Amino acid sequence: MGRNPKARYAADVAEFELIESIRARCTQTRDDVVLGIGDDAALLAVPAGTLLAVSTDTLVAGVHFMQDAAARDIGWKSLAVNLSDLAAMGAEPAWATLALTLPVADARWVNAFAEGFAALAIQHRVALVGGDTTQGPLSITVTVHGLLPERFALTRSGARAGDGVYVTGTLGDAAAGLRQMQSQPPGDSRLLERLQRPTPRVAQGLLLRGRATACIDISDGLAADLDHVCAASSVSAEIDADALPASPALLAACAAGTRRAFQLAGGDDYELCFTASDAGSGDLLDALARSGCAATRIGRIGTGGGVRLRDAAGNPVSLPRRGWEHFA
Amino acid sequence: MGRNPKARYAADVAEFELIESIRARCTQTRDDVVLGIGDDAALLAVPAGTLLAVSTDTLVAGVHFMQDAAARDIGWKSLAVNLSDLAAMGAEPAWATLALTLPVADARWVNAFAEGFAALAIQHRVALVGGDTTQGPLSITVTVHGLLPERFALTRSGARAGDGVYVTGTLGDAAAGLRQMQSQPPGDSRLLERLQRPTPRVAQGLLLRGRATACIDISDGLAADLDHVCAASSVSAEIDADALPASPALLAACAAGTRRAFQLAGGDDYELCFTASDAGSGDLLDALARSGCAATRIGRIGTGGGVRLRDAAGNPVSLPRRGWEHFA
Numbered sequence: 264m265g266r267n268p269k270a271r272y273a274a275d276v277a278e279f280e281l282i283e284s285i286r287a288r289c290t291q292t293r294d295d296v297v298l299g300i301g302d303d304a305a306l307l308a309v310p311a312g313t314l315l316a317v318s319t320d321t322l323v324a325g326v327h328f329m330q331d332a333a334a335r336d337i338g339w340k341s342l343a344v345n346l347s348d349l350a351a352m353g354a355e356p357a358w359a360t361l362a363l364t365l366p367v368a369d370a371r372w373v374n375a376f377a378e379g380f381a382a383l384a385i386q387h388r389v390a391l392v393g394g395d396t397t398q399g400p401l402s403i404t405v406t407v408h409g410l411l412p413e414r415f416a417l418t419r420s421g422a423r424a425g426d427g428v429y430v431t432g433t434l435g436d437a438a439a440g441l442r443q444m445q446s447q448p449p450g451d452s453r454l455l456e457r458l459q460r461p462t463p464r465v466a467q468g469l470l471l472r473g474r475a476t477a478c479i480d481i482s483d484g485l486a487a488d489l490d491h492v493c494a495a496s497s498v499s500a501e502i503d504a505d506a507l508p509a510s511p512a513l514l515a516a517c518a519a520g521t522r523r524a525f526q527l528a529g530g531d532d533y534e535l536c537f538t539a540s541d542a543g544s545g546d547l548l549d550a551l552a553r554s555g556c557a558a559t560r561i562g563r564i565g566t567g568g569g570v571r572l573r574d575a576a577g578n579p580v581s582l583p584r585r586g587w588e589h590f591a
Numbered sequence: 592m593g594r595n596p597k598a599r600y601a602a603d604v605a606e607f608e609l610i611e612s613i614r615a616r617c618t619q620t621r622d623d624v625v626l627g628i629g630d631d632a633a634l635l636a637v638p639a640g641t642l643l644a645v646s647t648d649t650l651v652a653g654v655h656f657m658q659d660a661a662a663r664d665i666g667w668k669s670l671a672v673n674l675s676d677l678a679a680m681g682a683e684p685a686w687a688t689l690a691l692t693l694p695v696a697d698a699r700w701v702n703a704f705a706e707g708f709a710a711l712a713i714q715h716r717v718a719l720v721g722g723d724t725t726q727g728p729l730s731i732t733v734t735v736h737g738l739l740p741e742r743f744a745l746t747r748s749g750a751r752a753g754d755g756v757y758v759t760g761t762l763g764d765a766a767a768g769l770r771q772m773q774s775q776p777p778g779d780s781r782l783l784e785r786l787q788r789p790t791p792r793v794a795q796g797l798l799l800r801g802r803a804t805a806c807i808d809i810s811d812g813l814a815a816d817l818d819h820v821c822a823a824s825s826v827s828a829e830i831d832a833d834a835l836p837a838s839p840a841l842l843a844a845c846a847a848g849t850r851r852a853f854q855l856a857g858g859d860d861y862e863l864c865f866t867a868s869d870a871g872s873g874d875l876l877d878a879l880a881r882s883g884c885a886a887t888r889i890g891r892i893g894t895g896g897g898v899r900l901r902d903a904a905g906n907p908v909s910l911p912r913r914g915w916e917h918f919a
Contacts, residue, residue, distance in 0.1 A: 304737070
């Protein structure tokens, strides 16, 4: 065993300055933070009748982002992927903790990271209430806390035969962005933006409360994530692969086969896939469109199990292999 | 950017099996877990009138433990250092999330890690409610959640001139254990145990509720951590360096000067340092002794600022440099 878990780098001063630098940029405050950064633990007030939603995700350099990725983008994405989990539960974001492991105490890098993190935190009124900075290979673990009224949670287990299947936004952009980033010259900035600075669908998750029967965020790719819903709900899903929403940038960047592979299995989309009964679905789709992120009907829930893919003509479509590559 | 944050290793099956292996061993359940592992977020019920305490700490291989440390010990310690933070707030542990980054999906290592983690979790009725497994250099981030009645929190800021200063247990064992581990032959197993499997003082933290005026856990070493209390409370502390509690193992292992350095600045002790007024301190000390971990009076709070060290004869003692070494 080596140094204790709270003392790091050549001098404590360095750690203290890094924490102060992060804290100075993460300025979002909330009345429900009784005690924030600076004691052994944060103290938080959860309103009566409200459930606490908790999720945690880690990003590792060389696995989830390139070693030389912009610090500001890494800060944004480390919070975004976590907020996406809260969105998929219908929870309203409240608090986050940040565990940041860095090879060297690089103040400029940390400042840019904190700016990216804070920009998204302020958008969603997320207060940074604690964390840890340690020395080691670059990696970030964020734990987010959200709030939601009891009985309004969106889980994976509520899909019923006959429900429609929907996704927010468009699919496949991040996978196309990753492919373009690995090529020369760099590709369409709209695709890179979707990869590097994904938008968690928090407002849409709130609209789905009490209306969607099941929900999940699409981080591993539509086919894999929808399969989790089918397993949790003991249902099947039939998807029209020609109905999957595509952005203009994706349509311009990819041939049809590649596009479909990215949409079904690309991952890193951070859109919501949800199911809803037909009754009231028109109102729900209207509300989502007004929120700035429309949803598209892509299929239907059935009995049995597993995800079946068909094209618009009704012919079976085989599930492509994953579209992403990794650096590890 | 590379793989998305939820898909890792050569095959998803490997990640799924690792998570199932951890889940199968972390069997502690709680009625307040509305939804545990397996959805986008856990859903937890916080009782009305109760504050949520949240803390997070990271352990990195080669920095906080040796690369070849026993997986079971790493699992235990990754939870212990976090529970120590809850103890220092007077919070009762409830839930934890675990972010585990591993170079390879080694089932045997993960099983041993999970056994160590679970052994401590079961002792303190901590339910594992979520987490993330990623591929990358070995590192563990745990976020713990505890509960405490409003107005009973133990913070760093309540120390008052005239209060006594106390520590639980004994100091310096972990630093002596680290020194011994680096020597041949390996030293006293009692010291190594204190380094590798520290005991968070949860029960003692609960006894301090409403009785201690300030509290902190000793992770960076007594002198550094007590200085945090002095700064937060705008007080000074005068410590009798000859009154610091030492274990028989420490007394046998170290000469007086080294022992004092380890006790004052060794770190990794995970004892509680607290302040309390003299009124009722006798009852408090009796209660702590009955809890199985006695506390020792080591000094007094005064006005001004900073920590002053004196020996039993009243002569100034200079603060030693840190006793620990690191591997980074």
